[in-house]
Amino acid sequence: MSSNSDTMNARLPSTLTEALLRNSPRFSRPGTPWQTVAVHGGVLTLWALLLWAAFQQHSALAWSVGVVYAVYDTALLMFVAWQTRDLRRAMAPVSADSQSTAPAAMASLSVIVAAHNEAAVLPVTLQALLTQSDRPDQIVIADDGSSDGTAELLTRQYGLVAPPPGCLSGESATHPGLFWLRLPHGGKARALNAALQLAHTGTVMTVDADTLLDAGAVAAVRQAFQREAGLVAATGVITPVCGDGLSGRIMEGFQTYEYIRNFLSRYAWSRSNSLLLVSGAFAAFRREAVVQVGGFDPDCLVEDYELIHRLHRHAQAHGLHWTVRVLPRAQARTEAPSTPMAFLRQRRRWFGGFLQTQYWYRDMVGNPAHGKLGTRMLPVKAADTLQPLYGITAFLLLLGFLWAGRFSVVLPALSVIGIKTFIDLIYHLWSVRLYRQWVGDTRRGSLLQALAAALAEPFTFQLLRHTAAAWGWWSVLGGKSQWGVQARHGLASASRMP
Numbered sequence: 001m002s003s004n005s006d007t008m009n010a011r012l013p014s015t016l017t018e019a020l021l022r023n024s025p026r027f028s029r030p031g032t033p034w035q036t037v038a039v040h041g042g043v044l045t046l047w048a049l050l051l052w053a054a055f056q057q058h059s060a061l062a063w064s065v066g067v068v069y070a071v072y073d074t075a076l077l078m079f080v081a082w083q084t085r086d087l088r089r090a091m092a093p094v095s096a097d098s099q100s101t102a103p104a105a106m107a108s109l110s111v112i113v114a115a116h117n118e119a120a121v122l123p124v125t126l127q128a129l130l131t132q133s134d135r136p137d138q139i140v141i142a143d144d145g146s147s148d149g150t151a152e153l154l155t156r157q158y159g160l161v162a163p164p165p166g167c168l169s170g171e172s173a174t175h176p177g178l179f180w181l182r183l184p185h186g187g188k189a190r191a192l193n194a195a196l197q198l199a200h201t202g203t204v205m206t207v208d209a210d211t212l213l214d215a216g217a218v219a220a221v222r223q224a225f226q227r228e229a230g231l232v233a234a235t236g237v238i239t240p241v242c243g244d245g246l247s248g249r250i251m252e253g254f255q256t257y258e259y260i261r262n263f264l265s266r267y268a269w270s271r272s273n274s275l276l277l278v279s280g281a282f283a284a285f286r287r288e289a290v291v292q293v294g295g296f297d298p299d300c301l302v303e304d305y306e307l308i309h310r311l312h313r314h315a316q317a318h319g320l321h322w323t324v325r326v327l328p329r330a331q332a333r334t335e336a337p338s339t340p341m342a343f344l345r346q347r348r349r350w351f352g353g354f355l356q357t358q359y360w361y362r363d364m365v366g367n368p369a370h371g372k373l374g375t376r377m378l379p380v381k382a383a384d385t386l387q388p389l390y391g392i393t394a395f396l397l398l399l400g401f402l403w404a405g406r407f408s409v410v411l412p413a414l415s416v417i418g419i420k421t422f423i424d425l426i427y428h429l430w431s432v433r434l435y436r437q438w439v440g441d442t443r444r445g446s447l448l449q450a451l452a453a454a455l456a457e458p459f460t461f462q463l464l465r466h467t468a469a470a471w472g473w474w475s476v477l478g479g480k481s482q483w484g485v486q487a488r489h490g491l492a493s494a495s496r497m498p
Contacts, residue, residue, distance in 0.1 A: 033362065033363050033366070033367065035366025036365040036366065038366070039365060039366065039379050039382040040382055040385070040386070043382075043386045044386060047386065047393070050064045050065035050068060050393075051393060053065075054397050058409070059408060060408075060412035060413065062401070063397060065394050066397065066398065066417075068390065069387070069390040069391055069394050072390075074423055076265075076380070077423070079268065080265050080268040081427070081430070082268075083269075084267060084268055084434065087267065087438055107203050107222050108200075108201035108203065109136050109137055109202075109203040109204070109218065109221065109222050109225070109284075110136055110139070110140065110199040110201040110204055111136045111140070111218070112140050112142055112192055112195040112196065112205065112207070113126070113129070113139065113140070113207050113208070113209055114191045114209065115141060115143055115146060116143075116144040116145060116146055116185065117147060117148040117150065118148075118150065119146070119148045119150045119152075120148075121209055122154075123153070124212055125207070125209055125212060126178075128213045129207070132219070133215050133216050133219050134218045135218070136177060138179065138201060139178045139179065140179045140195045140198065140199065141154060141179070141180050141181065142181045142183065142192065142195040143180060143182050143183060144183055144185055144186065144187065144188065145186070158174065158178060158180075159175065160172050160178065160180045162180070163180060163181070163182050164182070165182050166182070167181070168198050169182075186298065187298050188296075188303065189298035190296075190298045196290060196291070196296075201287065202225070202286065203285070204284065204285050204290070205282070205284045205285075206280060206282075206284075206285070207281070208280065208281040208335075210281075211238070211333070211335070212332055212334070213331075213332045214331040214333075216329065216330075217236060217330045221236070221284045221330050224284075224325070224327050224330070225284065225286065228325075230320075230322050231324075232289040232290075232311055232315075232322040233278055233283065233284070233307075233311060233324045233325075234278065234324065234325045235266065235275075235277070235278035235279045235282070235283050235324075236279065236283070236327055236331060236332050237327070237330065237439055238259060238263075238331075238332050239331070240255040240256055240259055241336060242255070242335075242336050247339050248339075251336070251338055251339065251343060252338075253449070253453070254457065254460075254461040257432070258461070260431055260435045261431055263328075264431055264434065267326045267328075270326055272371075272372040272373075272376065273324070273373065274373040274376060274377035275308070276324075276381070277305055278304055278308060278324065280303065280304030280305075282330070282334065283304055285307075289311060289322065290307070293307070293310045293311055293314045294310070297310075300356055301349055301350075301353030302349075302357065305353060305354065305357055306353070306356075306360070309357060309360075309361045311324070312364075312370065313364065328438050328439045328440075331439060340464055343464060344467060344471060346468075348472045349472070350468075350472070351472030351473070352473075352475050352476045354472075355385060355472065355473065358381060358382065361378070365382050366379055387466075387469075388465070388466035391466040395459075395463060398410070398413055401413070417458070420458075421454050421455060421458070425450060425451060428453055429450050432450070
């Protein structure tokens with residue numbers, strides 16, 4: 001590596017850190033505005049009143065907490081249904097001319113694969129990247145201090161020469177455009193920042209080492225950033241893949257439908273430029289914008305989620321017309337938890353990072369200066385911090401009423417649950433069909449599977465999510481700093497690959 005490169009490699013990390021210090025609200029220590037206090041206080045006070053009613057009322061009002069929970073969840077479903085009502089008109093097929101556009105005429109693009117002890121899944125991930133219909137200009141393996149067989153794999157199978165720690169290797173002799181960045185173990189955000197500084201392209205994709213891109217994913221991302229100058233961040237559409245056992249198949253079924261709803265929801269919020277959540281496993285960013293706001297924050301448990309907040313804040317402060325979008329034609333599969341315990345650990349970390357970010361950006365909640373993001377999305381997110389409390393309370397109260405034989409409460413509660421289940425079933429069938437048309441999936445859904453999901457999810461998967469959220473609250477309040485590692489069972493299996 002040249003001396004100039006060594007100098008840049010040593011200098012730019014501090015530059016990014018200084019930019020992060022300037023742009024992150026956690027360093028400026030904003031006060032807690034009255035809007036945030038009103039939202040959180042109102043949601044918590046309402047929960048306390050509904051819990052009090054459970055012990056004071058002897059009619060259906062005793063289960064009011066469950067009714068409020070069901071109404072809130074249904075309202076969010078209706079919001080997504082309304083916002084996606086014209087989605088079919090937005091699903092014009094990509095023309096042959098646009099698909100055949102020469103990469104040289106499009107936005108330059110590099111891919112960063114952050115990897116820590118991912119030798120088992122790196123081959124399939126790299127194979128997907130190296131066989132893209134539109135090859136990236138640069139692929140950087142940001143090796144975050146791996147101690148498994150990653151170094152041997154990259155040397156033997158990909159013709160890379162191990163660079164000094166903290167430096168970028170030369171280009172692979174056998175795979176053009178492939179580079180290896182060796183780093184001391186410091187976490188995903190630091191690895192991404194180090195690679196970001198060395199990228200020489202206008203667009204940067206971040207791909208987890210356990211994420212497998214479909215053949216046209218890079219082309220879809222490149223075209224999107226070429227078409228829209230104000231696009232600074234985008235999320236690809238991801239399908240979860242679990243292990244082959246019974247537990248893996250069940251968890252994959254639940255998470256697949258969860259991802260379908262989530263990506264439709266992201267599209268709904270993006271229509272008002274209020275999208276906050278991109279998938280760190282497969283996301284794309286305009287490099288200049290990310291550098292301007294200071295890169296990824298290594299102190300956040302969900303660095304991708306926090307970064308989007310900072311991009312929105314920076315755009316508002318400087319009058320920039322930046323947008324964040326979902327790209328339905330940019331698709332991938334990613335490793336997902338195959339067991340309930342692995343799922344709980346993953347979602348505990350996700351929810352803990354969500355709480356962290358909500359606190360850091362509390363001054364944006366209800367703030368009209370941030371448009372619909374401040375007046376709609378962030379108040380909803382603030383309410384979501386306490387939604388699991390409602391769900392768990394409703395379930396425990398229902399069990400208590402059944403145990404006590406209070407059927408004057410149980411029967412109306414079951415009626416509410418029945419109505420909600422019917423609504424969920426209709427939404428399930430509609431959303432799966434819309435999603436598959438949106439992403440170009442020609443498969444047909446099963447009515448039996450939809451019915452089973454609508455009936456089982458509220459008392460299984462939904463409770464699992466709420467339990468993980470409660471664990472996330474406990475971990476954050478307890479100051480936990482170690483959040484575990486996800487085991488790999490899905491993409492590492494060749495039998496699951498096409």
